[in-house]
Amino acid sequence: MSKLSKIEIKSYKGIYAVDFIDDAFKKMEELSNSNVCFIIDKNVSELYKKQLSSIITKSPHFIIEATEENKDLSKFTQLAVDLTKIGVKRNVTLVAVGGGIIQDITCFMAATLFRGLNWVFFPTTLLAQADSCIGSKSSINVGGVKNLMGTFTPPNHIYISVQFLKTLNPVEVYSGIGEMIKVHGIAGIEKLKEFSANYDLILKEDSKLEHFLMQSLLIKKGIIEIDEFDTGPRLVMNYGHTFGHAIESATNYKIPHGIAVTIGQSMACEYSFSQNLISKEINDSAQGLFAKNWLDFCKSDLNFDVFMTAIQKDKKNVGKNVSLIIPKNNAFKIEKQEVPADSSFVQFCNSYFVKKGFHVI
Numbered sequence: 567m568s569k570l571s572k573i574e575i576k577s578y579k580g581i582y583a584v585d586f587i588d589d590a591f592k593k594m595e596e597l598s599n600s601n602v603c604f605i606i607d608k609n610v611s612e613l614y615k616k617q618l619s620s621i622i623t624k625s626p627h628f629i630i631e632a633t634e635e636n637k638d639l640s641k642f643t644q645l646a647v648d649l650t651k652i653g654v655k656r657n658v659t660l661v662a663v664g665g666g667i668i669q670d671i672t673c674f675m676a677a678t679l680f681r682g683l684n685w686v687f688f689p690t691t692l693l694a695q696a697d698s699c700i701g702s703k704s705s706i707n708v709g710g711v712k713n714l715m716g717t718f719t720p721p722n723h724i725y726i727s728v729q730f731l732k733t734l735n736p737v738e739v740y741s742g743i744g745e746m747i748k749v750h751g752i753a754g755i756e757k758l759k760e761f762s763a764n765y766d767l768i769l770k771e772d773s774k775l776e777h778f779l780m781q782s783l784l785i786k787k788g789i790i791e792i793d794e795f796d797t798g799p800r801l802v803m804n805y806g807h808t809f810g811h812a813i814e815s816a817t818n819y820k821i822p823h824g825i826a827v828t829i830g831q832s833m834a835c836e837y838s839f840s841q842n843l844i845s846k847e848i849n850d851s852a853q854g855l856f857a858k859n860w861l862d863f864c865k866s867d868l869n870f871d872v873f874m875t876a877i878q879k880d881k882k883n884v885g886k887n888v889s890l891i892i893p894k895n896n897a898f899k900i901e902k903q904e905v906p907a908d909s910s911f912v913q914f915c916n917s918y919f920v921k922k923g924f925h926v927i
């Protein structure tokens with residue numbers, strides 16, 4: 567057993583546990599029988615073929631490629647038919663093994679197939695372990711529009727094993743760290759400084775990574791337990807995302823989500839500093855942390871018109887204003903601020919990208 571053990575999350579469906587475990591395959595073995603159906607990321611199934619072989623012999627299973635196309639609503643008819651063909655009935659528990667895409671597919675299926683099934687999650691990416699696994703959301707693409715539909719359907723149990731992160735592409739590790747920086751920023755200046763001071767060790771030492779991974783989930787727990795349905799306080803979780811989503815669109819999704827969110831946090835801080843809402847000292851130190859985490863992605867091609875269109879269409883916007891989620895005052899309090907999308911805002915965005923080295927087109 568790892569030193570860390572368990573977090574419990576209160577949800578509208580009751581309490582569910584997040585267990586930190588050393589051997590995910592042993593746990594899957596214990597769970598596997600004909601009343602569970604494993605939904606497994608294709609890359610994970612290939613990388614861990616040997617460890618998964620006896621598990622998939624005992625239980626029905628489905629292997630899915632983790633692509634945005636595969637979480638489009640149009641794929642769900644066939645998937646539902648296929649799952650019923652391999653024996654999924656009302657009493658079956660779906661067990662997701664993969665990152666956020668496999669989570670979204672399994673969660674949405676568990677919310678709707680036979681009007682609701684139990685589901686269990688083994689997150690295998692850092693982003694899913696440190697952030698998306700808790701919070702109940704499923705997000706499904708519709709007609710090419712990302713995350714347009716979804717449900718709030720918490721899993722029955724989550725098992726986290728950092729053993730999976732060893733095979734992750736390093737870029738995916740930085741992407742997960744981007745979300746960890748986000749929640750630490752939301753927790754305030756002291757937690758952000760603590761994360762920053764440990765950044766290099768988090769990348770090197772499993773025990774440090776586990777500590778900050780658990781801390782990320784504890785911070786998120788504090789928010790989702792008071793606003794599971796995203797009606798107010800949970801809005802702060804969008805810090806870095808208003809700019810981040812627009813950056814993803816403007817770079818044709820070539821920048822991994824958590825890295826776009828890192829750049830989005832950097833823009834949010836620069837914006838706050840430009841409005842005298844945070845000090846130069848705080849901004850400089852936060853920018854130092856973000857710059858370590860975005861690798862070379864600030865040299866990407868970025869279509870500025872697409873960026874401005876996307877940011878003006880953000881679902882949080884009211885009227886013609888852009889709703890930014892930005893840090894304020896020296897405690898780094900994250901709050902919503904309505905900003906008119908006028909020429910000075912356009913100028914701010916453009917000069918930010920030029921200054922950071924983007925190839926603005």
Ligand SMILES: NC(=O)c1ccc[n+]([C@@H]2O[C@H](COP(=O)([O-])OP(=O)(O)OC[C@H]3O[C@@H](n4cnc5c(N)ncnc54)[C@H](O)[C@@H]3O)[C@@H](O)[C@H]2O)c1
Nearest residue numbers: 609632665666667690691693694698703704705730733734
């Ligand atoms: N529902 C939510 O609350 C929520 C929150 C955030 C993000 N999301 C969604 O999650 C998706 C992104 O998820 P993600 O970043 O976890 O990645 P992902 O599921 O897209 O996986 C990224 C890549 O890593 C591979 N992979 C997964 N685990 C691996 C491992 N252990 N070793 C090697 N390769 C592995 C996958 O096959 C894939 O190629 C997006 O679709 C996003 O919209 C959902």
Ligand SMILES: [Zn+2]
Nearest residue numbers: 745807823827
């Ligand atoms: Zn995110």
